[in-house]
Ligand SMILES: Cc1ncc(C[n+]2csc(CCOP(=O)(O)OP(=O)(O)O)c2C)c(N)n1
């Protein structure tokens with residue numbers, strides 16, 4: 001057992017993947033000597049060299065576009081996008097090329113590319129450093145999308161993402177990078193929970209509270225704080241595809257669902273989940289599915305982010321609303 | 326040294342040596358009065374003070390972040406003072422010296438880094454667009470604005486020129502290269518002003534370009550020039566010439582101001598992880614303020630009293646910046662919903678109303 005933060009666990013997972021497979025490469029801005037602005041690639045440049053840890057020119061379209069070419073040549077690139085808001089110059093390569101390559105080539109081309117993106121708010125940053133762009137990825141066929149909420153998942157899921165032959169958008173909850181826990185790095189990857197599976201983070205009986213990434217901690221705090229209701233917290237882990245059997249099972253048991261995320265409300269992940277749960281669990285629902293999300297506005301200046309981000313109070317308010325029926 | 330292999334390029338335009346000797350340059354004659362020279366010195370000292378105060382304010386928790394211009398004062402003051410009132414500048418996020426020249430109050434810059442606004446000043450009123458953080462984006466905005474100027478027929482001797490600021494790292498970005506090309510094929514009245522401070526966070530210039538940056542312009546079909554970015558007189562003369570060229574309808578120029586980021590990338594950064602301190606020492610000898618001071622002293626253009634008065638003014642400005650920063654009010658929570666759309670919008674209206682009710686419920690509880 002090793003005590004690791006989420007950031008260090010991803011770092012250890014990257015290292016394990018690079019040791020396991022010489023085709024695994026890391027590329028991005030400042031990932032080399034600096035070890036990335038969050039130090040997630042710390043030490044990799046020193047140990048694996050400039051051929052496998054590539055400090056790229058400052059161009060996100062270039063990073064993703066060349067990763068596609070590397071993948072065609074048999075490599076497994078792990079690209080780092082420095083912050084959520086800087087993904088957008090790479091949107092074309094991601095949406096028109098990366099996501100569609102397998103289908104376009106009738107399966108002859110695989111795109112084992114992982115795109116790591118530190119995402120979400122709560123760090124007091126300037127513009128474009130606090131966004132939650134997951135809905136854009138969810139809406140694009142051909143991409144798998146996951147987000148981690150604890151060091152254990154960080155360590156294993158980055159390795160699973162790298163072994164996947166599909167492109168994986170790997171969303172890292174930047175305000176939780178420093179959360180610590182014990183990780184059994186000696187265990188075998190075969191025993192780790194599959195990347196696509198949701199997890200019951202805390203069992204309960206009265207209401208299901210579904211979250212992923214940075215909001216899982218808030219959801220667990222809400223379950224702790226609410227002494228009137230027994231809240232079951234689900235950590236979604238995979239946003240595309242969603243592990244619906246686990247979601248449905250929980251909702252059929254509790255009869256209520258609250259979905260919390262930092263992404264904006266309209267067209268957000270919660271909207272799709274609410275629709276599916278309504279279709280499949282209609283007769284078990286005691287209340288409509290409640291969403292607790294960011295407002296439909298641009299991410300505000302940092303002095304307002306405490307109001308903009310769904311916090312403990314807003315999540316509890318959402319739970320209360322689910323019991324108003 | 327950042328191993329760029331381009332430090333010793335001979336084409337560097339310089340008017341003032343690091344020792345403060347005025348050598349001049351045949352292609353860039355500059356008539357400058359003692360008053361003007363002193364005013365430039367004052368600008369340099371004052372913007373450095375605003376900058377160092379901002380760094381301390383960040384350390385004290387008053388700002389979330391600050392991107393220091395330390396070392397780049399001459400590049401910014403020289404180019405900023407070359408602009409005319411009607412000109413339009415498109416900055417990145419480090420152009421506090423240019424902002425100063427455009428009449429933006431330090432507290433307006435601090436407001437953004439404190440997190441109380443996303444910029445806030447009126448770009449039209451100042452001829453200075455908002456800071457742009459997504460690298461390279463503003464080069465295209467500048468080019469489009471210049472194409473508008475062109476269509477307005479606002480060229481000629483008293484016409485309008487546009488300038489776009491960006492860094493060495495930004496020259497890798499697609500947007501920047503597209504801007505070069507759009508400006509070129511349209512012969513747009515825009516100056517691309519690249520502050521090559523040798524670093525893009527931890528990446529040295531060699532990770533961005535194998536040729537000196539100014540030479541890239543040739544491939545796009547317009548002139549490029551490298552100026553000593555720590556020489557305020559050379560930057561002033563070269564930028565003026567490039568702006569005049571644009572103004573008169575002769576199209577874009579790429580100005581590469583060869584300078585050095587003497588501080589960290591931002592207050593979040595730790596440059597000891599990736600660069601040697603010897604490099605900093607080498608550039609300290611080329612300090613833009615020291616050089617101007619030597620020039621003024623050496624030529625009897627300013628006396629002790631003048632330097633003392635500028636220092637006193639800087640102290641007062643520092644005090645003002647500290648007080649103003651601390652008293653910047655936090656925005657009201659409902660400000661989140663302001664100015665998202667020009668016309669009323671049902672989602673926003675509904676969410677604002679719900680959130681107002683939600684906030685009021687706490688007040689009711691507290692009462
Ligand atoms: C599109 C985009 N990608 C990444 C970043 C993160 N980032 C901020 S500044 C910077 C380096 C910029 O270097 P340069 O253009 O040389 O300007 P300097 O900071 O040196 O003034 C990077 C990578 C960003 N702001 N925008």
Ligand SMILES: [Mg+2]
Pocket residue numbers: 492493494520521522523524525526
């Ligand atoms: Mg730079």
